Amino acid sequence: MKLKQNEVVALEDGTKLVVESLLGAGGQGEVYLVSMNGAKYALKVYINEVKPEFKKNLKSLIDRGSPAETFLWPKRYFEYEGKVGYLMDLRPQNYVSFTKYVNGDEKAQFKNKFIMVKWCISLCTSFKKLHEKGYSYQDLNDGGFFLDPNTGDLLICDNDNVTADKNNLGIQGIIKFMAPEVVRKEMNPDTHSDRFSLAVVLFMALCKGRPFEGEKLKDYEIMDEQAIFEMYGKNPVFVYHKTDRSNRPIRGYHTALIKKWLSIPIYIKEAFHRTFVDGLTDRENARTTEIEWNKFLCKYRDEVMSCPYCQSDYIYGFEEKQPNKICPYCGKPTKDVCVLHVGRHRIVLDLGKEIFRHHLDKYSDDYCTPVGRVISNKNNPSLWGLRLALPQEVVVRDVTGKEKIFAGNGVILLARNLTIQFNNTTQGEIE
Amino acid sequence: MIEFFNKTNVGFSHLKTGKPCQDFSVSYHDETRTIVAVCDGHGSDVYIRSDRGSKFACQAIIDAFKSVRSLVLYGKPKEQVLNKIKMDILCRWNALVEQDLEQNHIGKKEIEMLSERDQFRLKNNPAKAYGTTLNGAMILGKYLLCVSLGDGGIFGVKKGVVTPILEETSDETVANYTYSMCSEDAYYHIHVDFYNIRDYDGVFLCTDGIINPYQNLPNFAKSFILPVYTELANGKRENVNDWIVRLGEKTGYGDDVSLAVMFRTEANRRLYQEARYQ
Amino acid sequence: MAETIQGNDTEKPVWKPDRMDEKIAKQRLNVILMVDCSTSMRGERIGQVNHAIHDIKQYLTDLQNENVNVDFYLTVITYSTEAFLLNHDRMKAVEEFDFKDIRAGGWSNLHTAYLQLADLLKKEAKGGIMPDFGGVAPIVLLLTDGHPTKWPLTEEMEILNKLPWFKVAIRYGIAIELNDGRTVQVLRDFVGENGDVITCFDAKLLEKIIKIIVMTASKVKSSDSTTTQGIGQNTENQVTNDIRQQIQQTISDDIDSWEWQDD
Numbered sequence: 001m002k003l004k005q006n007e008v009v010a011l012e013d014g015t016k017l018v019v020e021s022l023l024g025a026g027g028q029g030e031v032y033l034v035s036m037n038g039a040k041y042a043l044k045v046y047i048n049e050v051k052p053e054f055k056k057n058l059k060s061l062i063d064r065g066s067p068a069e070t071f072l073w074p075k076r077y078f079e080y081e082g083k084v085g086y087l088m089d090l091r092p093q094n095y096v097s098f099t100k101y102v103n104g105d106e107k108a109q110f111k112n113k114f115i116m117v118k119w120c121i122s123l124c125t126s127f128k129k130l131h132e133k134g135y136s137y138q139d140l141n142d143g144g145f146f147l148d149p150n151t152g153d154l155l156i157c158d159n160d161n162v163t164a165d166k167n168n169l170g171i172q173g174i175i176k177f178m179a180p181e182v183v184r185k186e187m188n189p190d191t192h193s194d195r196f197s198l199a200v201v202l203f204m205a206l207c208k209g210r211p212f213e214g215e216k217l218k219d220y221e222i223m224d225e226q227a228i229f230e231m232y233g234k235n236p237v238f239v240y241h242k243t244d245r246s247n248r249p250i251r252g253y254h255t256a257l258i259k260k261w262l263s264i265p266i267y268i269k270e271a272f273h274r275t276f277v278d279g280l281t282d283r284e285n286a287r288t289t290e291i292e293w294n295k296f297l298c299k300y301r302d303e304v305m306s307c308p309y310c311q312s313d314y315i316y317g318f319e320e321k322q323p324n325k326i327c328p329y330c331g332k333p334t335k336d337v338c339v340l341h342v343g344r345h346r347i348v349l350d351l352g353k354e355i356f357r358h359h360l361d362k363y364s365d366d367y368c369t370p371v372g373r374v375i376s377n378k379n380n381p382s383l384w385g386l387r388l389a390l391p392q393e394v395v396v397r398d399v400t401g402k403e404k405i406f407a408g409n410g411v412i413l414l415a416r417n418l419t420i421q422f423n424n425t426t427q428g429e430i431e
Numbered sequence: 432m433i434e435f436f437n438k439t440n441v442g443f444s445h446l447k448t449g450k451p452c453q454d455f456s457v458s459y460h461d462e463t464r465t466i467v468a469v470c471d472g473h474g475s476d477v478y479i480r481s482d483r484g485s486k487f488a489c490q491a492i493i494d495a496f497k498s499v500r501s502l503v504l505y506g507k508p509k510e511q512v513l514n515k516i517k518m519d520i521l522c523r524w525n526a527l528v529e530q531d532l533e534q535n536h537i538g539k540k541e542i543e544m545l546s547e548r549d550q551f552r553l554k555n556n557p558a559k560a561y562g563t564t565l566n567g568a569m570i571l572g573k574y575l576l577c578v579s580l581g582d583g584g585i586f587g588v589k590k591g592v593v594t595p596i597l598e599e600t601s602d603e604t605v606a607n608y609t610y611s612m613c614s615e616d617a618y619y620h621i622h623v624d625f626y627n628i629r630d631y632d633g634v635f636l637c638t639d640g641i642i643n644p645y646q647n648l649p650n651f652a653k654s655f656i657l658p659v660y661t662e663l664a665n666g667k668r669e670n671v672n673d674w675i676v677r678l679g680e681k682t683g684y685g686d687d688v689s690l691a692v693m694f695r696t697e698a699n700r701r702l703y704q705e706a707r708y709q
Numbered sequence: 710m711a712e713t714i715q716g717n718d719t720e721k722p723v724w725k726p727d728r729m730d731e732k733i734a735k736q737r738l739n740v741i742l743m744v745d746c747s748t749s750m751r752g753e754r755i756g757q758v759n760h761a762i763h764d765i766k767q768y769l770t771d772l773q774n775e776n777v778n779v780d781f782y783l784t785v786i787t788y789s790t791e792a793f794l795l796n797h798d799r800m801k802a803v804e805e806f807d808f809k810d811i812r813a814g815g816w817s818n819l820h821t822a823y824l825q826l827a828d829l830l831k832k833e834a835k836g837g838i839m840p841d842f843g844g845v846a847p848i849v850l851l852l853t854d855g856h857p858t859k860w861p862l863t864e865e866m867e868i869l870n871k872l873p874w875f876k877v878a879i880r881y882g883i884a885i886e887l888n889d890g891r892t893v894q895v896l897r898d899f900v901g902e903n904g905d906v907i908t909c910f911d912a913k914l915l916e917k918i919i920k921i922i923v924m925t926a927s928k929v930k931s932s933d934s935t936t937t938q939g940i941g942q943n944t945e946n947q948v949t950n951d952i953r954q955q956i957q958q959t960i961s962d963d964i965d966s967w968e969w970q971d972d
Contacts, residue, residue: 218518222511251525251558252617253518331551582843605844605873643843646737647833651842684736
């Protein structure tokens, strides 16, 4: 251990830190619980010697600040008696690791599909903001992400390897998440390889499987370095490649992947296919961008609904060959729901569903602030309404032309053929 | 030298209802190895092609075991080697099922008698139609390789001591429920391991139609395994054959019955030849 | 661990194998009755139950003689303040089952009966009454007239629900002359998806119901257990549906023989 319990160390400006305990250790460094001026923080200290470029980059990250709230960003630089590291906020207790989610840990599963998609949207939005600042992450992997299973809140850790795009501090990443050209050492990580890795993480979140791990597994006696290099670098074949079926998921082994792939909408499948097939050769144009992912994920979130019989979540199926008339899990009939059409958005108005700022403002990239929510009447639960969260009144017109004004925080009783004037430019229709 | 035997017979309940025999057994022998397998297709209505499923499972075992070049690890991690064998068997079975589905789609006539729920289950997972258990063993050099999934069992015999091999310890296989090749997580319930062949004089593979009437191990060992071994050691294969037929068609529980045996002729031959019935 | 037959080191065998045809048993079908003999059951109610059990025994013996596939084994758990096995017998062959009238008195500690049941529903090698190899889903009938003293029974139900043999067991709750919502709920929690609650008004009907349950339940075929689906969670279990239909038929057939109560 680099530091001892109760040891007192100091930041560059002399602020004292008292070491309380070791929180964890990895290949790169150790993380300690420390107290500073009565508050608790995490202090990461590197095990090995730190190169000058790395120190310079770390200081730059601290000076420029975090791109978004979702990043557990370095706050203060630390160098003391030959030890180098940084101070950051503590990770709150309600977050669990993404790795646990993927491994099926019961306590780490998202409350429902809606919350899961919310987390994915946060992930894409966060990486968009990171790239907008001119950075690339370069080491996207399941160990750096955390989730709150009840709210879908996201936390991104291990941000000390973030650096300017096209710059590289020697980090390559973890092979199973790396873009193939990086695995083959033809290129260093950058924003384009970040997009590839982002797609891998999204695939794991939505499908609980790895995009290049399928039947080819059986071709290898043991999964050694050579095998992994071939599967992920030399000749990666997407498990749902439209024409090359040589690496399909194995029925009886890739159980979750097979099930979940069936339940995701066609436009998400196409986005994965584009990134993992076309994106192998055209790294700059074919890989789905963060904006595109958000567009697809919001569409997905809009059409999720739950089965009243088995409580499974599935999609309405607007863009499938035909809408889901029965629940794909239990076979019982899909419930009758209203759909809100706003601009190009189609939102299934199931209980608990929300409408967001970006639905009402086509120039907004705020995918997470809700402006309305479907609720049920306390006295008569079969009556559903849309509870608004808007700063302005809305006007609702029924099929006879009769109009009614609702306060910005009012509840509109859901019925078909209503027209809702949300603001001067945005009108929605309920079908 | 290795001697081997396998026999499957239809059960009387199937004879009564006109259902096909859903068990399958097979043996294979060449200059390097001997392989035996017994598989039991499920009987409930939804498993409309489990007779084919059990045949495919036997085929998958034979093909997968034939592709094992050696069980000498040469430093390779044992678990990974065994996992590869499991994966190979599963993939081969999946491929045979897929091929059968492509060539013979599940038609309306095949499923019209099924409940709506069963029809829905088959639509979501057509492999379910082929549901089967799986038990296989191979002698390769000085090793005995065994694989098992679901009910039925593999039993080793050494100097008259009968021990279960790869026993399914999970309590989930109770009553008529069993893990199956059609289960969504089949891989995780396939047990595989290899042993030194000198640990056993012989190995017995049975489907549950053979085992269940004996209800517990001591009874099964004394009243089935050892008598059968004795008869085989004395070259009385026909007796064993006849008796399996009787067990299936008259005296058992009505289920299909399958038995496969491999034994080393040099191992304690006199011991078993001298054993006689009381 | 089950006993194994030992040889010794010399060449001569010391064991003698049985003839191959011997010792093949018929399938064992365990019928477990859980009988409430608390104070409220005194009088006509326990009388009905005693009469019914006498007849069940006779009934099962006759059925067995007609049935070449299955041997019935009976276990009766009586419970009031504590739970006991009737005659201290577990898994008694039905023709040997010696039934003595049950007397009623004490509290209604159903939870003790649940724990007794949990001990029974294990493989023989683990101390229960279920066979080590194979086996047929047991039939468990809970007969009660009133709500249990300890409630809710969450802890005990959790123990039972972890047992695979409980999950596959065909369970019926037979409510003797009651219309108490809480008791019906307790019975529903007990039977789950694998059975039904039957409100029963006389011993003849009770006997008929038990006959149907036993006959239908003895027909079972193999199925796969998947961890996603779980054992016994097949909500359209064919056997349970068959039983339900036949019992409904029985009850409606008998409706004319009920006394109509004036409101």
